[in-house]
Amino acid sequence: MEDSPRLDAVLRPVRAGNAFEETVERLLRAIKLGVVPPGERLPAERELAVRLGISRVTLREAIKYLADAGYLQVRRGRYGGAFVIYREADSEPADLRKAVADMGQGLADALDFRMAVECGAAQVLAAATLSEHQRDTLRRRLADVNGSDPDDYRRLDTAFHLSIAELTGSTLLAGACADARLRIAHLLNAIPILQPNIDHAAVQHRAIVTAILAGDPAAAYHAVAEHLEATAALLRGFLA
Incomplete structure (x- = not known):
């Protein structure tokens, strides 16, 4: 592949x-x-x-x-x-609320875990000397997710986030980011794909890439943290 x-x-x-x-x-x-x-x-x-x-x-x-x-x-x-042939089924709000209740403190732990590993990955990547191939890959992933249609958005959003960890060259970090994403994937899929949210996320995605390509670890960390905090707020709102 x-x-x-x-x-x-x-x-x-x-x-x-x-x-x-x-x-x-x-x-x-x-x-x-x-x-x-x-x-x-x-x-x-x-x-x-x-x-x-x-x-x-x-x-x-x-x-x-x-x-x-x-x-x-x-x-x-x-x-x-x-x-x-598997496709994620749309979940009813009651089912998702039950899933959140079943997770208990595990939801907060999962969100903290994701925050730690994804912010860390962006920080590591921003501190690295990137090849043109790495830069082009990051730009392509950004263009893919920000230009996607709603049917493909979730998959390309996942690809964008995972690419940041993968480009660090650390298989352990890439695996941790994949694990963090999987822990809350069913909850992320519950967030309706609304154009205002997509537009806002696109701005945040660009800020992440801009910071990484500029070689600014602090700005990259902050940009990812802001993006993940916004996603967590949406989760809390839709699943409350």
Whole structure:
């Protein structure tokens, strides 16, 4: 696939003791974060097995499990493979309020975790000497999310945020940012995609990129913090 860094962040090697369960978890993470969007094919079996550090037998078992559960569709033939068919269902407000109640203090912890790792990633990236390729990648991710239509907005917003951590070159930091995003993904998906919110987020996205490209770690940290605080305020408002 084109976005191998984003795949690296979510499809990390699994431990031998729980290979099947962790393989399922890694694949679900890639699906639910939109790293492999609906209608797209997972990487080839051989590549996936190498990425995850597992046997192809274990990988096939995990793919079959997710196909039976309605997340993937396995197609045979020359253009076959495991295709994502899962789409996030719209949640009712009552369901989301229950989800928030079930999380309890875990919601505050998840928001704090996201704030720490995403602000830190922006700070690290702004302090680095960036290549033209890194700069172009960041600008492209910004253009993608700020120019997206509502149907693709959430996936491209995720790609934008994860790209900041990935461009630092730290797989641990990229993985932490992916984990932080996944913890509240179902809540973020509950926020209606309204044009005023998208326009406001676009301004904040540009401020983040401007600070990083200017090599200003403090401004990058502040820009991400302001953006995430705005998102948390929307969550509190819609899920109150």
